[in-house]
Amino acid sequence: MLLRQLEYLVALARERHFARAAEACHVSQPALSEGLRKLEDELKVLLVRRGRAYEGLTPEGERIVRRAQRLLADRDALREEATALRTGLSGTLRIGSVPTASGAVSLLTDPFCAAHPLASVQLRTDLRAEEVLRRVRDFEIDAGITYTPDSTEGVRTHPLYEERYVLLTGASEEPAAHPNVTRPNATRPNATWAEAAELPLCLLEPGMQGRRTLDEVFTGLGLAPRPRVETDSVASLFAHVRTGRWASVVPYAWLHVFGVPPGMRALPLVGPVHGAPIVLVLADRRPGPVMARALLEVARRTDAATVLERLP
Structure with missing residues (x-):
């Protein structure tokens, strides 16, 4: 009963509403x-x-x-452990990811499912970095994929x-949407952040960690891009570039999902080359x-960095 x-109590703290908490617990209010x-x-x-x-x-x-969250998580972990001893790993693995890293999640979930055929995976790939950490700490998800946390x-x-x-960018060498601004030449193997800042950009929303990371790079170089389109979806960035009017800065790992779509070019950004560590959080x-x-065992066996380095 306790x-x-x-x-x-945990449901009420999470839902912040009596009726929703009751629904989550499958009881009346x-x-x-x-x-x-x-x-x-x-x-x-x-x-x-x-x-x-x-x-x-x-x-x-x-x-x-907070004590209740840990106690309930330990109870669930004990049940999962007992089940795994009897029949092998089963149940649902819950993973949360920031959108910019969601294109690489399959590098872990595919070998996980292959190794544990009785288990299933539930993904949330639209979480802010802060929300990933909160859900891991509150035992609402089993693991998170996000940027290296400050704490x-x-x-x-x-x-x-x-x-x-x-x-x-679009593959055309025609002028971009803004007057007197041309896209990097098609024979170039890369582009600079300064060139990117002058293009008509579509970027992620300012509140997202992926956007904050880009803003830090631009600001550190004394650049001030003014994106006219902002979104919370990496897929939406690709869709806007597809129109031919826009350019965007996207994580290299997303080429693992889309490749370089017809009519587009993906130029590594240099001057400087910038990287942000992505980690598994437990x-x-x-x-x-x-x-x-x-x-975690799958992550230790999977060299995600090497797989992504092989991308075109």
Whole structure:
């Protein structure tokens, strides 16, 4: 009963809404509210601020929910371990990824599924870098693929590859959308960041880590591109370049998914060559859930950097 009540608390903290938390727990809202009251009575501490609507957890509730998340994660890990001992690894591996790295996720999930035919994979590839870390720390996902975090509190990381960048343009040497701006010559093997900054750009949204990384490079070189189109989708960047009016800066790893589509060119960006480390992020638990351990073992056997280096 205590674990069930803790599930209610964790769901409420995640959903921040009584009705949605009840739906997530497959109970009625009155049943969820009653379970939370019984938990407060048992622990002899107020956990939830109540008003006409959910008003948040008390400071005590915030501390208890963190312990509850770990306790429930350990329970689930124990069940997965027991199942793996009986029948082999099964269940669902949950992975979250930043959009810029999502094109390389299959380098891990394909060998994982081949090695564990009873297991399945659930992917979220539209998460911000901060959200990937939060979900790993809160045990909402088993692993994340993201940029090297500034803080590794509560997580551990395994390097995957270095994200490099290409200027994606139309294949034509005709003038770009802006007057007096021409695209890099077709015989050139690369392009400079300064040339990229002068083109009519379509880039990721400013709040995304992939865009912040690009902005840091441009700013460090004294450049100030003014993209007219911003999106949260790497696929949308390719679609805009396909029209012939736009250029974009995209991660080299996305050529693993699309190649270089007809009518486009992908020129490595130099002056300087810039790279951003991409890592696998796991909760800092030892030995850790069996699913996460299995994925880490795949990552250790898979040289993602070498695979991506072979791209045209």
